[in-house]
Amino acid sequence: MAESTSGASHALRLEVLGPLRALREGVEIPLGPPKQRAVLAVLLLQEGRPLSYDGLVEAVWGGAPPVHVRNLVQKYVSGLRRALGEGPELSWTGAGYRLTGARADDLHERRRLVDEALAARDAGEWERAGELVDRAEELWRGEFAEGLRAPYLAAERLRWTEKRLTVLEARLAGAIELGRSFEYVHELVRLVAVHPLRERLVELLMLALCRTGRPADALAAYEAARRRLAGAMGTDPGPALRSLHERILRQDPALLPLPVA
CATH class of the missing domain: 1.10.10.10 (Winged helix-like DNA-binding domain superfamily/Winged helix DNA-binding domain)
Known part of the structure; x- marks a missing residue:
């Protein structure tokens, strides 16, 4: 109905x-x-x-x-x-x-665009997936239900912040896969500054730096993240971040700059 x-x-x-x-x-x-x-x-x-x-x-x-x-x-x-x-x-x-007889239209449209982007990514259509994610991102006008104070909405706001970041990380990973690391290094630096304990963003920044011929900067980004995690949470970086760090140290050829797709 x-x-x-x-x-x-x-x-x-x-x-x-x-x-x-x-x-x-x-x-x-x-x-x-x-x-x-x-x-x-x-x-x-x-x-x-x-x-x-x-x-x-x-x-x-x-x-x-x-x-x-x-x-x-x-x-x-x-x-x-x-x-x-x-x-x-x-x-x-x-x-x-x-x-x-009513729905959150922008939320409905965002779900459709993200689903289409995931299907395009799974089909190897990285360019189309990135375009669809960008269209989904353009629907945001601020925080989820911005300015409304209610316990349920506060929880939803946190949940959608996480979902939005996850989709953004997928878009950035796709751009790096397409050989466009140089275009997104500065965006990743800004995102890491905003979310300093989010290891996936640090991983993407390190990968983008390697792909632009800056492995020393990637190692420095890892060390900075290691110190932040130790100071804030008393933990070491997770397996994905440690693995990338080790690959950089042994100069893995797969981390060399890619041609632009």
């Missing part, structure tokens, strides 16, 4: 890859105060599944809701019904609140 009556059928577009917003025929419509917007974001992420009253309260307010939370929930649900207008249906099913 939810799929056959998507927001697109009523020219309503809902987006969560950044500040939550609703567009009707390209014009943004007001969605009310922050907690009302948080209720909408939480219900959107259920993708048509009902969410119990207690579950909704926990998702939006956590373990210490305000005294009059029941009245607030009713107020926000009524406000969302008015704001969304025709098409979407926010109803009480007996099992909980359910939002149908």
Whole structure:
């Protein structure tokens, strides 16, 4: 039912890859105060599944809701019904609140693009995979459900930050595979600075440096990462990073610069 009556059928577009917003025929419509917007974001992420009253309260307010939370929930649900207008249906099913006839359109598009990118990568179509991932990345306008304070959304924000980084790492790995290391060294340096304990990014930076004829800089990047991990977590680099470090030390020919594909 939810799929056959998507927001697109009523020219309503809902987006969560950044500040939550609703567009009707390209014009943004007001969605009310922050907690009302948080209720909408939480219900959107259920993708048509009902969410119990207690579950909704926990998702939006956590373990210490305000005294009059029941009245607030009713107020926000009524406000969302008015704001969304025709098409979407926010109803009480007996099992909980359910939002149908609407979806997070940018999230749906991102999933499709990433799935297509993975299929292209598995088929060896690195160029097409990179283009699809870039299109998926362009859908982001900021943090996931940016600015909305709710325990459920905070957890989702962390989860999607991780997913976004994983996809970004795959895109960078594909670019290196295509012989474009030089184009992405500076981006990798910036990403490592932002995420200094993320070993996959350090690994990609080291590989890109090797592929641009800078093995000494790659070894220096490894040593810097080793010190950061030891200082922050009391651990050594993981197997993948150590293996690449050893390959650089023994001058593995596979790490030499590649011709641009």
